[in-house]
Amino acid sequence: MTDRLYIDVHILQTVPPANLNRDDNGNPKEAYFGGKRRSRVSSQAWKRATRIHFTESRDPQDLATRTKRIASQLAKGIAERSGIAAEDAQRIADALIKSTGISAGKKAGDTAYLLFYGRRQLDAIVALVADNATDLAALDAKALEEAVKTLPVKEQLQTGHPADVALFGRMVADIPGLNVDAATQVAHAISTHAAELEFDYYTAVDDENSEDETGAGMIGTIGFNSATLYRYATVGLHQLRENLGDDKAAVDAVDLFVDSFARSMPTGYGNSFAHRTRPSLVAVVVRADQPVNLVSAYENPVPASQGIVAESARRLAAEFANATEQWGDTPLYVGICHTLGADTEETGGKLLEAFGANRTFPDLREGLRTVLIEG
Template sequence: MSRFLQIHLLTFYPPSNVNRDDTGNPKTATVGGVTRLRISSQALKRAWRTSDIFSSALTGHMGQRTQRLGEEVLAHLRAQEVDEKKAVAIAREIAGVYGKVKGDKDAHPTRTEQLVFISPSEREMALSVADRMAAGEKVDLRKEQDILLHRADSTADIALFGRMLAGAPSFNREAAVQVAHAITTHRVTVEDDYYTAIDDLKGDDDDAGAGFLGEAGFGSGVFYLYLCVNRDLLGKNLGDDCDTGVAQAALGALVEAAMTVSPSGKQNSFAALARAGYVLVEKGNAQPRTLAGAFARPVGGHDLMGASIAALKAFRSELARVYGAGVDETCELALGDAGSATLADIVAFCRT
């Protein structure tokens, strides 16, 4: 089996603002001396991980990214009518295994300061250890780390996207998937949408003005996105469950979500629910490489998708001429090409 799976996508988004910056405008980047729209890898991974595709394909194998594990422990102990002060103390102590706990005077004293990925099995063990402590057993949580934390288990999203535990670094997991920020292949100007809202109860005798005035930035373009999967590391992260089909299901869900799931920003205002127009998937053992260099010089013209595909293919061919092919197998999808692969073909290629 080839070690690396590389996925290149070109996706057209109509006027939209799926990923905002701190001013509320679409995120941008300056590339090749011109402004491009940008979608952060964090926004993309969040959209994929929380999609119906992931939840249905990986039922029982999904973790939760949360500050609230201690609150779950506390609720569990309260349901068993454990003394409140004792329950809070136990919940804080267990939550402290996963991260720094907020101060005991905080409004949420059992939450951790950081968001932490928790697997289903780790959650079950946390509740089990809480029961033991509530029953009066003296538990040294430092010695129980191997019970409360797992280096490898069946949690696909942690195996894919990694985890960092500052207080227990030996249980960190390096992400098996690297995801680039998506950028437009061409120059983009961020535009402003001036809009108003009218008071429905305003009568004819009232002033004719709007009840609310606002502005929202938006932009449109063809985005290039690159993902690289280390399949050996994915198997290592999953441990024994790598042989149960979880890895294959995770890879299939990942590529399907990348092709069909859009970030949720301002979707009610723009309905920018896009599908990839071009997908190239490569397998091989050589050092991976992005094809973003194809767009260091922005493409132009009236057919931005066609120009982007042509630029990507030309750049890839030149890399192959100079450095060698670097890949062993490929699968390609292009809208408008009746002979190209389909979504099902791409998913099957990534799973095998």
């Protein structure tokens, strides 16, 4: 079995007028690349969209949540399982969280930072005290803290990680033992071409206006742009195996990520723009050396006159082929699913030469699973 395996995911996706990911002024995020302004969607936005999509194929109980309110969630579980009063359950929960060394927040019951943990990990902590919750509730504050101090609370957060914690990692600055190294890196998506910020001036009419009343009941503007985005992410299978402790679970997590990363979409202003699209191209490359982002294919922006998505695909194919040849890298697996090539034989031919035969998305995922299992 190869010591290191990286699964690179390259996506081209065209998005109509939209505001997927706002900056501090409420406008779509942007970046300069190759000396030109590009549309940008932050990695955080697409990682969250990916995590939300996980729930479409996984029981939410098998996934994680990220919150400052772990103590209140823990108290709810203790109360439901033991039947004690909510205030007594909260006292026990606060003592349990304090025993881990997790810093308290300014608001009562909150932690100082968002904590990413599995729902079943929380259930395991509840199980530590559920049977003697009544006795614990009868103790004063000092005695309660002493009683829970020896319980393996921290250990429950260090094992049995759900797929999303194993993929995206966890950082707890003041308790390194609770850190989980992320197996996944997600790049900021940028447009393959120069993009301009535009504004939608909108008005809303008051339905109860009388006949002699004119004018709008509301006036506003929304910033938007449209773009063909290059999206990239990589998953380290070796790190996933370490985080999950199980080869099959690691392969399942890769499949879950590839499926949800490709199908998900940030929801910013979704009702205003109805911007959901599917990718025009998804390419998967398995490597044993290092992850390789192919964004340099677009350092020189694609001109709008050439048909942006088709030209973006041809450039991606050329960048991948050239990099593979010049660096002498031979990927362990290459697969592609795309809806291009019908426009010109040139596009389909270049994609075929670089990435192999076009597959359906389910076939692409199945081929990836097979090569990862066989290792």
